[in-house]
Amino acid sequence: MNWLCIAALNLALCIATGAFAAHGLKARLSAEHMAWWQTAVSYHTTHALGLLVVGLLLRFSPALSPTLPTPGLQTSALLLQVGIVIFAGSLYAMALGAPRWFGAITPIGGLAFIAGWLWLAWAVSR
Template sequence: MNWLSLAAINLTLCIATGAFAAHGLKARLSVEQMAWWQTAVGYHTTHALGLLAIGILLRFSPSLSPSLPAAGLNTSALLLQLGIVIFSGSLYAMALGAPRWFGAITPIGGLAFMAGWLWLAWAVSK
């Protein structure tokens, strides 16, 4: 997987979703829905930057550290991307009117984020 490209796409989506909320949704969303949306954008952005960092590590790690395990970095990136889809995706959906029970899957995305960062810590400690 080309994590640099996926990071760039995610970061573009972060800008688009933030601007969409500020200019297109602000008058339509409740304060609570806007808070969900902003939380989604914040976590989306943070973890898209994490994907960017992992992509850079994968691109340049052979010259920096031949022992850095690419499989561990790829697993970490996959978990961060999964977290973006589940955590931020569920909050975006709820803000747009999905049933409130939809938020029950949000913590699964949070667990994927934590697992991704821990996996990264393990991968770079080798």
């Protein structure tokens, strides 16, 4: 997969969702819903930047370290992307009116984030 492209698309989406909240949702959402949205944007941005770093490692690792395990980096990238979709996605959805119980899946995205970073640590430590 082209993780650099996916990271760039995620980062564009971060800017769009942040701007959408600031200009289109601020007057329509409660303080609690706005906080959910901002948390989603923050975690989305942080992990999209992480995905960019993993994508760069995948692109340039043969030149930097031929022994860096590509499958480990791919798994890390996939877990970060899954975390973005589940964690940030569930918070975006709840902020826009999804039932509150929908937040029960948010921690699954958080676990995917943790697993992605741990997988990256394992991959680069080998």
